[in-house]
Amino acid sequence: MGMRYSLIISPFxxxxxxxxxxxxxxxxxxxxxxxxxxxxPSSWKTRLTxxxxxWQQGTVITPLKVVWARLPEGLRLAYEMNKLEGQLTLxxxxxxxxKELVATINGCxxxxxxxxxxxxxxxxxxxxxxxxxxxxxxxxFDEAERAALTYAEDVTRSVDAEEDTFDALRAHxxxxxxxxxxxxxxxxxxxxxxxxxxxxxxxxxxxLTEGKK
Numbered sequence: 343m344g345m346r347y348s349l350i351i352s353p354f355x356x357x358x359x360x361x362x363x364x365x366x367x368x369x370x371x372x373x374x375x376x377x378x379x380x381x382x383p384s385s386w387k388t389r390l391t392x393x394x395x396x397w398q399q400g401t402v403i404t405p406l407k408v409v410w411a412r413l414p415e416g417l418r419l420a421y422e423m424n425k426l427e428g429q430l431t432l433x434x435x436x437x438x439x440x441k442e443l444v445a446t447i448n449g450c451x452x453x454x455x456x457x458x459x460x461x462x463x464x465x466x467x468x469x470x471x472x473x474x475x476x477x478x479x480x481x482x483f484d485e486a487e488r489a490a491l492t493y494a495e496d497v498t499r500s501v502d503a504e505e506d507t508f509d510a511l512r513a514h515x516x517x518x519x520x521x522x523x524x525x526x527x528x529x530x531x532x533x534x535x536x537x538x539x540x541x542x543x544x545x546x547x548x549x550l551t552e553g554k555k
Contacts, residue, residue, distance in 0.1 A: 376541040379407035385414040400550050404452065404542050405533075423529060430522045435466050436487060440494045440523065441530045443474060447498050450534035451543045459547035486514035494527045 383389055388411050395402045410417050430437065438461050445453035461471055473480040477491045489510040496503040503511075511520055536542075 380411035
């Protein structure tokens, strides 16, 4: 299911060049959030979520302190979306690769970081992770992965996909899987839209995950 909201819960300018995955995408990587993180929330549900976060992840992620502490009514929605993601039939490695690619295109440093942390936990092949931006030609990726990643990139950049892209997707995925992939791309863009405008950068979750090994 991943760690994004496992306990709770774009209209960005696009460029033709995607920043390499091993480099920060924007100043958001170290930026102070535009709204101050709430360390002591008034909602008992949010306080409980903080406690669970510290127990399960070793930290309270910044989106929880910036977004959901101010909008605790959304905690249930976040939980249900995370629960649904855990029920997807798509391969877990492919899901993480799709999420990382979308987050990279949108320049969401927090989402890149959390996808990488999840990849460490689930032992995603390092070769694929490092070569993600070369997915169209790199030998580490099969045709099904290329079709899914091309679709994710097209939809993220233009909110649509070319007919050839969709036909390639049909050749490798059934209708449920196509809907799952489309939902996953939309979900990742949603998270990116929450985090980047509010200046929410990386929480260095990779280092926390590495320390648990």
